[in-house]
Amino acid sequence: LxxxxxxxxxxxxxxxxxxxxxxxxxxxxxxxxxxxxxxxxxxxxxxxxxxxxxxxxxxxxxxxxxxxxxxxxxxFKLPSLNVKRIQLANKVVAHQKPGAAIYTNAYLLAYTLASPNEPSQVNFLAGYDMIYEPFVLTNHVNNQNKRWVNAVENNFYGNLLWPCLADKRPLNAGDLLVLSSDKRAGVIYPIEIWKQNSSMIEHVGGFEIWEVKQDMQASVMPELPPWLPPAVVSTMCP
Incomplete structure (x- = not known):
């Protein structure tokens, strides 16, 4: 030196x-x-x-x-996003009742919670990023977008709820809604309506954990926003 x-x-x-x-x-x-x-x-x-x-x-x-x-x-290492996600996942599991399903608009959290043994318990509410942007990247070619959708579904143990499935999925008492503060998810899904029949049991960072209090059929979702072409939705559901 x-x-x-x-x-x-x-x-x-x-x-x-x-x-x-x-x-x-x-x-x-x-x-x-x-x-x-x-x-x-x-x-x-x-x-x-x-x-x-x-x-x-x-x-x-x-x-x-x-x-x-x-x-x-x-x-000295600051808590990484991975550590925070695991901590949040542990809190969600602590509140989960036997047989109850989890609905979340946070993909990485859904990926952390999803298990190959119980694929029906975790449901990811696909938002703007996973719906419109891939459609743009594939140059609006429907068959390419469909292949992308299939690839995502094949690599995810839980259920991916695209917009066309939002009004076909019943919510049961005891199910958990784990919602991030990302407002874009609310444009597609009737989250505010779901909250009316649920109660918030914990607020963790930028996430809210809600418990569904009574069985309900998901309300019909709002009309698609103008930036979301119908062709996008048609490639995601049969």
């Missing part, structure tokens, strides 16, 4: 510090930020008139401390 006092090492130490800062931002590991500090400090050593021995001691202490922190980086 003392060699950084020579200008020929300056660029290398700056690059190393920059790479570690980027890892810090991407991975949320504060230990990488601490590792970047000695390299950054070594880069500016030539500008600071300090004794070499003092510089060596300071940088050595920082490196040792950073190395110790790397071994415990989990203590």
């Amino acid at each position: 003392i060699g950084a006092r020579s200008s020929k090492y300056l660029a290398a130490f700056l690059i190393a510090a920059g790479m570690m800062l980027e890892i810090t931002l991407r991975q949320h590991h504060l230990s990488w930020l601490l590792l970047a500090l000695p390299f950054g400090l070594a880069s500016v050593v030539p500008l600071i008139p300090v004794a070499k021995i003092r510089t060596t001691v300071i940088l050595t202490v920082i490196l040792i401390g950073s190395g110790l922190l790397v071994t415990k980086e989990s203590s």
Whole structure:
């Protein structure tokens, strides 16, 4: 590190510090930020008139401390989306009654909860992203969109409820509605009507967990919005 006092090492130490800062931002590991500090400090050593021995001691202490922190980086790691999703899934399961179904508009949560042993328990309410955008990406070619729909269904253990199925799925007492704050799902499904016969039992972050209090047939969904061509819906249901 003392060699950084020579200008020929300056660029290398700056690059190393920059790479570690980027890892810090991407991975949320504060230990990488601490590792970047000695390299950054070594880069500016030539500008600071300090004794070499003092510089060596300071940088050595920082490196040792950073190395110790790397071994415990989990203590600095921010909760990832995967961890939060698993925590939410555990809360949902804790509220679930035997035989009750789960309806959610959060795909990753549905994917986490879905099980090959009980495929009928988890129902994903397909929203705007999974309906219209793939249709656009396939250049509005119906057969291509249908192949995409089949691929998604074949890789999901639960039930995918497309708009044309929304009014054909009965909700039973004890079923759970796990709804994210994404308002786009409400454009397609009569979620507000479902809530009238349900009660919220927990609010977790950006999600609400509702329990259906009485059996009901899902109300007929509203008319399709103008940005959702009928051809999209026709490719998703028989």
